[in-house]
Amino acid sequence: MDEEYDVIVLGTGLKECILSGLLSVDGLKVLHMDRNDYYGGESSSLNLIQLWKKFRGSDKPPAHLGSSRDYNVDMVPKFIMANGALVRVLIHTDVTKYLYFKAVDGSFVYNKGKVHKVPATDMEALKSPLMGIFEKRRARKFFIYVQDYNENEPKTHEGMDLTRVTTRELIAKYGLDDNTVDFIGHALALHRDDRYLNEPALDTVKRMKLYAESLARFQGGSPYIYPLYGLGELPQAFARLSAVYGGTYMLNKPECKVEFDEEGKVCGVTSEGETAKCKKVVCDPSYLPNKVRKVGKVARAICIMSHPIPNTNESPSVQVILPQKQLGRRSDMYLFCCSYSHNVAPKGKYIAFVSTEAETDQPEIELKPGLDLLGPVDEIFYDTYDRFEPCNEPSLDNCFISTSYDATTHFESTVSDVLNMYSMITGKVLDLNVDLSAASAAEE
Amino acid sequence: MASTIGSHNNLNAKLVLLGDMGAGKSSLVLRFVKGQFLEFQESTIGAAFFSQTLAVNDATVKFEIWDTAGQERYHSLAPMYYRGAAAAIIVYDITSSDSFTRAKKWVQELQKQGNPNMVMALAGNKADLEEKRKVTADEARIYAEENGLFFMETSAKTAANVNDVFHEIAKRLPRAQPTQNPAGMVLVDRPAEGARAASCCS
Numbered sequence: 001m002d003e004e005y006d007v008i009v010l011g012t013g014l015k016e017c018i019l020s021g022l023l024s025v026d027g028l029k030v031l032h033m034d035r036n037d038y039y040g041g042e043s044s045s046l047n048l049i050q051l052w053k054k055f056r057g058s059d060k061p062p063a064h065l066g067s068s069r070d071y072n073v074d075m076v077p078k079f080i081m082a083n084g085a086l087v088r089v090l091i092h093t094d095v096t097k098y099l100y101f102k103a104v105d106g107s108f109v110y111n112k113g114k115v116h117k118v119p120a121t122d123m124e125a126l127k128s129p130l131m132g133i134f135e136k137r138r139a140r141k142f143f144i145y146v147q148d149y150n151e152n153e154p155k156t157h158e159g160m161d162l163t164r165v166t167t168r169e170l171i172a173k174y175g176l177d178d179n180t181v182d183f184i185g186h187a188l189a190l191h192r193d194d195r196y197l198n199e200p201a202l203d204t205v206k207r208m209k210l211y212a213e214s215l216a217r218f219q220g221g222s223p224y225i226y227p228l229y230g231l232g233e234l235p236q237a238f239a240r241l242s243a244v245y246g247g248t249y250m251l252n253k254p255e256c257k258v259e260f261d262e263e264g265k266v267c268g269v270t271s272e273g274e275t276a277k278c279k280k281v282v283c284d285p286s287y288l289p290n291k292v293r294k295v296g297k298v299a300r301a302i303c304i305m306s307h308p309i310p311n312t313n314e315s316p317s318v319q320v321i322l323p324q325k326q327l328g329r330r331s332d333m334y335l336f337c338c339s340y341s342h343n344v345a346p347k348g349k350y351i352a353f354v355s356t357e358a359e360t361d362q363p364e365i366e367l368k369p370g371l372d373l374l375g376p377v378d379e380i381f382y383d384t385y386d387r388f389e390p391c392n393e394p395s396l397d398n399c400f401i402s403t404s405y406d407a408t409t410h411f412e413s414t415v416s417d418v419l420n421m422y423s424m425i426t427g428k429v430l431d432l433n434v435d436l437s438a439a440s441a442a443e444e
Numbered sequence: 445m446a447s448t449i450g451s452h453n454n455l456n457a458k459l460v461l462l463g464d465m466g467a468g469k470s471s472l473v474l475r476f477v478k479g480q481f482l483e484f485q486e487s488t489i490g491a492a493f494f495s496q497t498l499a500v501n502d503a504t505v506k507f508e509i510w511d512t513a514g515q516e517r518y519h520s521l522a523p524m525y526y527r528g529a530a531a532a533i534i535v536y537d538i539t540s541s542d543s544f545t546r547a548k549k550w551v552q553e554l555q556k557q558g559n560p561n562m563v564m565a566l567a568g569n570k571a572d573l574e575e576k577r578k579v580t581a582d583e584a585r586i587y588a589e590e591n592g593l594f595f596m597e598t599s600a601k602t603a604a605n606v607n608d609v610f611h612e613i614a615k616r617l618p619r620a621q622p623t624q625n626p627a628g629m630v631l632v633d634r635p636a637e638g639a640r641a642a643s644c645c646s
């Protein structure tokens with residue numbers, strides 16, 4: 001261990017593993033350590049025994065739930081946008097060859113007390129019970145505008161400069177009512193609050209296009225894909241990439257104390273009495289608690305059920321977004337469900353998550369609107385965790401700390417954090433311009 | 445996941461290599477896939493994923509070969525490495541008793557973690573170095589028999605028995621494994637064909 005590395009990465013969460021992989025591919029000498037004896041940190045997937053140990057303090061889950069190893073329960077459940085940034089990273093790095101994916105079966109939105117399929121195209125808008133007959137026609141026109149919109153072709157802009165026109169103004173032009181705006185903004189454009197209404201419309205239009213194009217890609221019922229065996233596969237795949245390019249892996253390293261020189265710059269990491277020298281450290285917030293501040297809290301419930309989420313067409317995997325306004329909250333709530341079809345539970349069992357940015361200290365009460373949509377559950381675990389973000393100055397101390405995972409059910413913020421960190425560490429911008437239209441899926 | 449997937453007589457099989465650093469894992473793969481041997485094979489960097497198709501009497505078997513990429517060095521192999529593997533070759537170096545001891549540890553680990561139908565081979569590599577031998581063939585054979593592995597001594601240098609190990613595995617792979625679950629898809633980066641809507645099959 002007494003060697004010098006360009007970068008020491010601490011923690012094997014998804015963000016740290018992606019960075020480790022990218023940096024090794026760049027030719028940097030990387031040492032990657034984790035205090036746990038498993039990969040994934042906060043973004044691992046647990047089997048039943050591990051789940052019971054974590055939440056029930058026992059290693060004896062009830063027998064009726066089936067075999068422990070049939071379960072892969074994500075600790076940070078998220079879906080992957082089929083045309084999104086994470087897929088670009090996967091293809092860019094060729095990590096896809098270690099992973100099998102399946103489309104997610106359904107994408108739904110909660111509106112006026114009911115769960116509806118999210119309409120993403122002009123045709124779907126016409127069929128959706130979310131809107132009345134006249135509203136449907138208006139929505140259809142808006143969807144057609146978005147589908148045809150091309151940043152580089154002014155004739156598709158219909159005289160509007162979307163870098164200046166706000167989303168509110170654009171929507172007003174089509175006369176859409178608040179109800180429609182709510183599901184478009186939160187379930188299609190995946191905004192987490194309502195600030196987008198006063199921002200330039202281009203961002204929202206692009207997000208809607210991403211949704212529609214992702215939906216079209218794999219002919220699933222949603223724009224999302226998800227790996228077989230759960231998200232815990234992702235950090236492992238990127239760790240393998242890093243190892244293949246020379247990264248050294250050490251799990252089960254207790255303490256991992258980051259060492260600084262007299263100028264306050266990082267100079268190494270000590271574990272079990274040995275110090276490895278390095279120029280830079282990349283880590284999750286738990287390895288440098290003095291350089292992060294709390295920015296929020298996620299409340300969630302993890303449920304094991306024997307049925308799919310009601311009113312979602314019996315979908316074996318599904319996302320339901322509950323927009324803040326529908327619940328009288330400041331932040332959206334998310335339902336996520338996966339099952340046997342993605343090899344995360346035995347046949348007949350479903351894993352559902354309800355998560356949101358916590359606004360109170362009572363997750364049981366706060367999560368109730370989401371839980372009420374699930375019907376009876378076999379087991380439920382409540383959990384809250386604090387979210388941290390770095391408050392150090394990386395140019396002074398050479399420590400690059402990731403931000404904790406948020407409550408969203410997708411990877412938007414995860415990937416942008418990684419890309420920003422990559423740029424700070426290397427001074428380079430990662431060119432993710434892979435040709436997604438050429439990137440397709442091979443059936444195994 | 446089903447470890448061997450494919451239509452009729454075409455099987456896809458994931459094969460993993462395990463064994464001590466320097467036992468010759470990468471050299472065996474290189475010999476099998478490319479027919480080459482490098483006297484100073486570097487510790488594995490850069491390419492740890494090969495595929496090679498073999499014809500055995502009634503079928504073709506496409507091996508997806510996973511090399512450890514050095515993650516085993518500090519005992520940090522990811523579970524994904526074993527996941528879905530149809531076969532494993534545990535390699536030791538006949539000139540090193542330590543490497544044989546380590547090989548036995550890998551066998552135990554596979555018995556714990558791996559797929560119960562996995563075909564396992566024990567390869568005593570560097571058989572060309574007879575004068576430096578530390579592990580007798582008998583000792584290894586007995587161990588292999590007791591643990592349900594098949595055993596061969598190989599040399600990546602002279603090519604002795606290298607193809608034979610892979611052939612023997614191909615022959616022993618269960619032919620029609622019931623697929624547990626409709627298989628997933630692999631995202632691939634195909635050369636552009638112009639067709640924008642071209643997406644997956646399923």
Ligand SMILES: Cc1cc2nc3c(=O)[nH]c(=O)nc-3n(C[C@H](O)[C@H](O)[C@H](O)COP(=O)(O)OP(=O)(O)OC[C@H]3O[C@@H](n4cnc5c(N)ncnc54)[C@H](O)[C@@H]3O)c2cc1C
Nearest residue numbers: 079080081084085086087190203206207210410411412416
């Ligand atoms: C709510 C949401 C969920 C997402 N979910 C996933 C996911 O699950 N998996 C995944 O791989 N990717 C997902 N994405 C896409 C991905 O996260 C973004 O492409 C990424 O955040 C871009 O980050 P950036 O910092 O590099 O660029 P930014 O500076 O954030 O954006 C660069 C440009 O891309 C535009 N842009 C940013 N985000 C989007 C978007 N979502 N759609 C269209 N244009 C966009 C911006 O307006 C800007 O013009 C999601 C995006 C959003 C908004």
Ligand SMILES: Nc1nc2c(ncn2[C@@H]2O[C@H](COP(=O)(O)OP(=O)(O)OP(=O)(O)O)[C@@H](O)[C@H]2O)c(=O)[nH]1
Nearest residue numbers: 465466467468469470471483487488570599600601
């Ligand atoms: N004489 C002889 N040398 C061999 C044989 N196989 C491999 N070697 C040599 O042994 C050394 C290590 O071989 P590798 O193939 O790199 O071993 P490995 O198990 O992949 O090692 P790591 O990647 O470091 O885990 C190299 O110098 C090879 O040339 C063999 O059959 N005979």
Ligand SMILES: [Mg+2]
Nearest residue numbers: 469470487488
């Ligand atoms: Mg090797």
